[in-house]
Amino acid sequence: MVERCFVPSSLREALEIRKEYGAHPLAGGSDLMVQYKAGLGITPDFPFPVMIITKLEELKGISRKEDGSIEIMALSTPSEIAACPFMPFHVKSAASRMGAIALRNSATIGGNIGNASPKGDLPQPLILLDALVVLTSADGERTVLLDDFIRGSKKTDLRDDEIITKIIIPPVEYTYAYYRKIGTRKANAISKLSLSALIKIDDGLVSDFRAASGAAGPKVIRSRESEEILKGHRIDEIEPLIPAFLESWNNAISPHAMPEYRRNTTKRMLEHFITEALAMPECEIID
Numbered sequence: 001m002v003e004r005c006f007v008p009s010s011l012r013e014a015l016e017i018r019k020e021y022g023a024h025p026l027a028g029g030s031d032l033m034v035q036y037k038a039g040l041g042i043t044p045d046f047p048f049p050v051m052i053i054t055k056l057e058e059l060k061g062i063s064r065k066e067d068g069s070i071e072i073m074a075l076s077t078p079s080e081i082a083a084c085p086f087m088p089f090h091v092k093s094a095a096s097r098m099g100a101i102a103l104r105n106s107a108t109i110g111g112n113i114g115n116a117s118p119k120g121d122l123p124q125p126l127i128l129l130d131a132l133v134v135l136t137s138a139d140g141e142r143t144v145l146l147d148d149f150i151r152g153s154k155k156t157d158l159r160d161d162e163i164i165t166k167i168i169i170p171p172v173e174y175t176y177a178y179y180r181k182i183g184t185r186k187a188n189a190i191s192k193l194s195l196s197a198l199i200k201i202d203d204g205l206v207s208d209f210r211a212a213s214g215a216a217g218p219k220v221i222r223s224r225e226s227e228e229i230l231k232g233h234r235i236d237e238i239e240p241l242i243p244a245f246l247e248s249w250n251n252a253i254s255p256h257a258m259p260e261y262r263r264n265t266t267k268r269m270l271e272h273f274i275t276e277a278l279a280m281p282e283c284e285i286i287d
């Protein structure tokens with residue numbers, strides 16, 4: 001049984017419904033329908049009002065702004081993100097590896113973020129890129145760092161009257177980029193572990209270094225403290241710093257299941273990334 005179901009045709013209408021009834025947004029439904037399924041062929045049993053938001057044209061589209069930032073509207077699907085010619089490498093790689101084709105055509109980025117699963121594929125590269133999330137209510141708009149918005153496993157900072165309207169990826173430069181997802185199969189598999197990383201080397205100096213790990217804790221792990229260990233050093237000074245960097249990462253992650261496997265694999269992926277990045281400083285690597 002569904003408590004109450006709304007189908008707004010504009011964002012304004014949706015925001016009023018959200019404010020008045022606290023209706024939960026239902027986009028692709030691939031998390032929500034599964035989570036509340038009542039039985040085969042039976043309508044899901046939602047214990048709260050829902051609002052189907054797929055008609056909201058205001059939440060569709062991907063664009064690049066003059067300053068080089070990219071805006072991805074909340075209803076964008078993994079297929080649209082993967083096909084976008086100016087999508088950053090890490091996000092494109094993650095989107096193209098999500099589920100099977102039917103899922104990639106119907107799931108949404110807003111739902112992937114709203115669901116806040118530690119195994120969700122899109123938050124990991126977006127957090128690497130310091131993406132921002134725009135939250136809109138009938139009373140206004142606020143923009144927060146995605147890394148702050150996702151608080152933990154299935155926990156976000158979304159208020160009862162808000163909808164995720166878009167994600168903004170600030171411009172980013174790198175000389176070497178890395179993305180790897182380890183699942184049971186290459187596609188159509190929920191991540192067992194994933195890693196996005198980038199490095200920027202300017203005249204032999206590591207001017208930027210970032211890594212984000214998915215499924216290695218209750219939320220995406222981005223250890224800025226560990227990143228600082230390698231930043232600002234010349235590439236010929238990096239090797240002796242690697243053990244301290246890996247130790248710091250090991251302290252930052254907190255895998256719930258199969259902790260030993262996840263710790264060892266994350267360490268190996270990070271070592272692989274750094275070694276390759278120093279050997280071939282201008283490249284994009286994907287498995």
Ligand SMILES: Cc1cc2nc3c(=O)[nH]c(=O)nc-3n(C[C@H](O)[C@H](O)[C@H](O)COP(=O)(O)OP(=O)(O)OC[C@H]3O[C@@H](n4cnc5c(N)ncnc54)[C@H](O)[C@@H]3O)c2cc1C
Nearest residue numbers: 027028029030031032099107108110111112114120121164
């Ligand atoms: C067979 C299968 C395979 C899957 N494989 C993968 C995979 O490989 N990788 C992966 O990451 N995920 C996977 N998933 C999980 C799921 O498909 C994704 O998390 C997807 O992105 C959810 O998007 P959705 O639009 O379907 O979300 P929905 O189910 O519609 O919503 C999910 C949550 O987000 C909230 N929400 C949705 N849109 C908004 C919005 N605009 N504002 C605020 N809140 C919002 C909803 O209220 C709900 O709480 C899989 C699921 C299935 C069933």
